[in-house]
Amino acid sequence: MPAGLMFSMNALMNTPFSFDINARDGDARLGEITTSRGVIRTPAFMPVGTAATVKAMYPEQVRATGADIILGNTYHLMLRPGSDRIERLGGLHKFMNWPRPILTDSGGFQVMSLSKLRKMSDNGVTFQSHIDGSKHELTPERSIEIQCELGADIQMSFDECTPFPATHTEARTSMELSMRWAVRSMKAFEKRAGDHQALFGIVQGGVYEDLRGASIKALTDIDFPGYSIGGLAVGEGQEMMLKVLDFTMPKMPVEKPRYLMGVGTPLDIVEAVSRGIDMFDCVMPTRSGRHGQAFTWQGKINLRNASFNEDPDPIDASSSCPAHTDYSKAYLHHLFKAREYLAPMLVSWANIAFYQDLMSQIRAAIKAGTLDELRDKVSAAYAPKE
């Protein structure tokens, strides 16, 4: 190994995970997560790279929009191409040409939403692949092993995502299982991972204040370097989600990063930031982009609509992203009509650029103490119409 590479790998392994809060606006926090693969400016939006690719985008584009970190899905990658194969090929970062931080989920959510013929036990869950029907097992230990084979910088404790709706008893049983799994996840992580990696605990408890509180208590007893909020954005609606955040966030450790999993719309994000959330991920910008829906500062538009067929203006004139500046809505409308690859390519790019621009404006607003004004602006464009 060349001396230079050896040096940089040592430097990589020797940068421990840390989090600093640099400014506050109400409960909102402006911060920086330091990892061995780079700094993550928070509040951060993580584009979703499910199968080792942010769909229809080049990694350089994802970075150029301002993304400091992306998310990979343990469930998808364990099934195809296999985490052992990715490890032999040098890890997920190298495999997908993304040298910056990667966060992986635990696989728990996708097992429940995608796989077939599941069997749950206290030990874990056995299931059949939705791709080829092959049998697999996920336990806290196996989930961490996979996340370590992938080489994820930020990993998630293995959990059961409590469905909505759930009775108090159901939510309690589910949360308590996740908390036992959190203990085992941390043990497995400490055995295998390095100081440059971090394991987050996932708060469950459904929509019940006492259960969310008990979950936070159990996790802080283990002492994670970061905490995720799971079990939201699963059908409860924005109003209920914000209500749960209202009673959950005050119980959360202040000095650790807080990640709201799977959220959300631009307004969801601003509202959650104002309640103290630091990290987000969501498939919405890329999935919507593939279907012709584009995010703008005036709201969402559908480029398939015939009203755009001769519109010479860009999706959003205020963006500096080439996906906005170099192409007209008329052209994008044409590309969707003609089912051209460039259609999802350009609008996924434009939407990730919009989301990163939103995060950049959120961070600037926290610093300036003007987050309320930004929330009003986003609300005017994205609040549900009466």
Next chain:
Amino acid sequence: MPAGLMFSMNALMNTPFSFDINARDGDARLGEITTSRGVIRTPAFMPVGTAATVKAMYPEQVRATGADIILGNTYHLMLRPGSDRIERLGGLHKFMNWPRPILTDSGGFQVMSLSKLRKMSDNGVTFQSHIDGSKHELTPERSIEIQCELGADIQMSFDECTPFPATHTEARTSMELSMRWAVRSMKAFEKRAGDHQALFGIVQGGVYEDLRGASIKALTDIDFPGYSIGGLAVGEGQEMMLKVLDFTMPKMPVEKPRYLMGVGTPLDIVEAVSRGIDMFDCVMPTRSGRHGQAFTWQGKINLRNASFNEDPDPIDASSSCPAHTDYSKAYLHHLFKAREYLAPMLVSWANIAFYQDLMSQIRAAIKAGTLDELRDKVSAAYAPKE
């Protein structure tokens, strides 16, 4: 209009079309076509942008591979989004964000291969759109009108592509019709187009030497600034195609660019260059790329093949294109298995980069007088296996 823009547009309109030959190696020519939108280094390969996009590629990528010019399809664009609409939106260059030269075909070939319920007459052809069944007419005058609305730098005379096989009588009747249409195409072009644009005549005549000769005679009487060879690569096979070139090329005007339409494989291209062809277009690199077939200097490979599932090497290690240098065959294999957009994106890019690298090596070999050696190298990788 700002003074600067006015100036640059005047400069644009005032650069007349021209062609210079700077070196020869046997019958092969190294040259430059000068147009108002930039210089085209010949021999040139033109990526195909059928529906106002080179499929699955950004225009900046197409340019970065070394492409000086791309091709647009009159038939597709007249049907969707319509050449009148493209004209109102500022022309095809602006519409698709490609500021460099564009060549358009006449629409004749696609009308015959794609449309339904055609009716031919000496005046032209009426047909139904393959997209929505709407009725349209193409005549020499209408084809030129469309190409001018698109704003093409190099346009094609309206022709009938003689099918293969065709009897001598069929090929003669068809060729003579195309020659009458060539006269009308030039008249229409002179009425409407500017000095910065050029109209090429298309040589027809099937596989018959006397007919190819008569076609060239008819076209040179009109005196076009460039000549295309039509009616090849339509099923006659490489051996027959080269035989037709062998007797056709010596009859072609020497000082004008020669364009072999719809060709071809890497070996087709080197063989045709050595017979005096200057320009090529083909869907092969992008179409193959979308299906997982990649061009390398050792031949074509199919990335879907399981043998690549853990191959850490790039498609072709000699390429400097990021599609080659930044991604392994194992990753590309995974992307095709997972049906990810990035699969066709990366391999279309890699293949266009290979084709442009081939053209670059061809141009260098003509200059160095080593085209025979390059032909041997390409033949070793791409000649049909016994």
